[in-house]
Amino acid sequence: MTPEVALEKRKQMIEDGFCVIDDILTEEFLQELRDESERLIAGHVQPDDVIYQGQHVNVRGEDNAYIQKLLAWQPSRDALEQIGFGDFTASGGIIILTKDPGAPALYWHQDWMRWNDPLSCAPWPQTIFLNYYLSDTTPENGCLKVIPGTHRRRIDLHDRLVPAHEQGARFVEEDHPVMFSDHPHQVDVCVKAGSLVLADARILHSAYKNHTDVRRTLILAWHSRPNTVPDYWDEVIPEPVANRDENAGYVGSRIPGKYLK
Template sequence: MSGSSKFAVDGFTTIPALFEEPDLQEIEKQVQHRLAQPHDPMMNRVGNDLVPLRWNDPIVTRLLCRASVLGRIGSTVAADDLRWISAYISSKGASTPSLLWHQDWWCWDHSISFAPTAPQIAILCYLSDTSDRTGALRVLPGSHLRSLPIHSELPESHSAAAEQLTPDHPALSDHEGQITLNLRRGDAVAVDYRLLHGTHPNRGLSRRDALLFSFTPNWRFLPDSIRAHLAMHPALPNAAEWPTIAEWGEDLFPRYDGTPTSLQINRIAPSRT
């Protein structure tokens, strides 16, 4: 099965050695610098901290300037119109608990939530080797297209309830059918935003850092309402910055010619088969 076919069926697929070592070394320097600076505590989660990055951050530009890297991402997810939306440093401290099972999709009231193709994807690229002892990602294949028993036991992502779970809660536990992604430094995984995923605890003595890049694989085919919402993301170029990005190629970023409008956020997936 090809990578793009596996992605469509399972909701995830790995991309070995997405970044080469010279890039990784420069990215790591930037990540260390950013993590040493104060950042918004509202982005911290039990088991994972996020640092948002804008389009012109050196970490992001190293991705966006690599046509070969973008090409590998596009072919992996069978993208027809790949557009970058946002980026974060994802940092999991030493001796931290599991990150709960969750889905990143934010608009479950919209009918596109049940389309066979991913409306939005995440590319998670690791800066160190990962295992079930050092905060590796765990996924439930196919959960982007169907409900599982665990769905009824999960708190809403980013809610107060999600921050107060006991260690034996199902949202933090292993589940039948899960796959643990033991990836090496520089490897990445593409994840459908609707896929159930979480992490193992980090029982190691070192922080586990990764980069999280968000894309829409098929921007021009998304409904107007979704594009109107995503085009407002603060990581994207603002009106004053658009004239400065000609050298990048405007097709890297989403453009929406209508009036940007927010949609109602709903992170709770409905029960379905």
């Protein structure tokens, strides 16, 4: 990645809340991950409550050499470093999320769990997901969709959504008119297998239903950085962030409050 492209990706993460980096995995490693994810899925029973997320297999790097290799994958680490995100560290595990043939859409949601923390209004990302799609994705097979800018700006949808995952969204009906809606500002994130999608945990995102007869597999790895101002940041620091009390013990929350304007 050239310095210009890296700067562009960082800008997109800050302004839009997501970006795509192509050709991160080699063809050989991609095939290893396909084989390994199929093996893991075969030995897994999908829980009933994750129909919208897919198989949902949790794997720790320390328990699986392929996953460890992915978490330490040098091209990804280099890309993060170039963008200025070298201080992000992996949680240590990944989740294999699928859209099996005919599987339903994923509901609109965001994954930030710290909405009581003033860091919620940081312009820069604190927690991101690294999404590795193991096949090409399209609206037909369940690609990701996002609403750019919603990691920092409240829109109509924020106040109409059922909170994500175990907090409610897993239990909504498949025809829920808001959770599975189309939004005028949504963007389809169609990628090539082996590309890397980076996204801010705060961004509103969802995924289409898989209308094909081939499984769409995703390996998702959460990464977070320290509660500090990033080295690259030379613009204004929002007042709540500047005055944040590191020892306040903010209670976790998935529901955006006063820090989402």
